[in-house]
């Protein structure tokens with residue numbers, strides 16, 4: 001049985017559930033994620049978009065033509081990023097009810113990693129997009 005990933009925004013208006021095997025679990029250090037999340041990096045669990053059930057009045061903003069960011073229009077929490085052309089949706093791990101479910105394997109776009117942050121967790125790293 002797949003793990004149940006459940007969470008939502010700060011005010012509780014936007015909620016999601018995904019009971020599926022994630023596509024991958026990675027931390028993105030690109031500048032677009034940093035700005036969109038308003039934090040040093042975007043730790044996210046990636047799912048097939050079909051596996052995520054998102055409820056509530058979320059809004060989206062396209063940070064690039066092919067990538068939209070989903071957030072709560074009331075409290076502003078960034079809940080997901082989605083690439084419709086690939087059918088994938090990345091859930092922000094800070095929005096998980098149980099952030100301990102996050103099991104990252106990889107850091108990517110480390111070329112734009114914030115300078116104060118030292119990655120000493122032994123996970124694989126890629127300066128830009130991971131292969132595959």
Ligand SMILES: [Zn+2]
Nearest residue numbers: 009011072075
């Ligand atoms: Zn909210």
Ligand SMILES: [Zn+2]
Nearest residue numbers: 028029030033
């Ligand atoms: Zn990114």
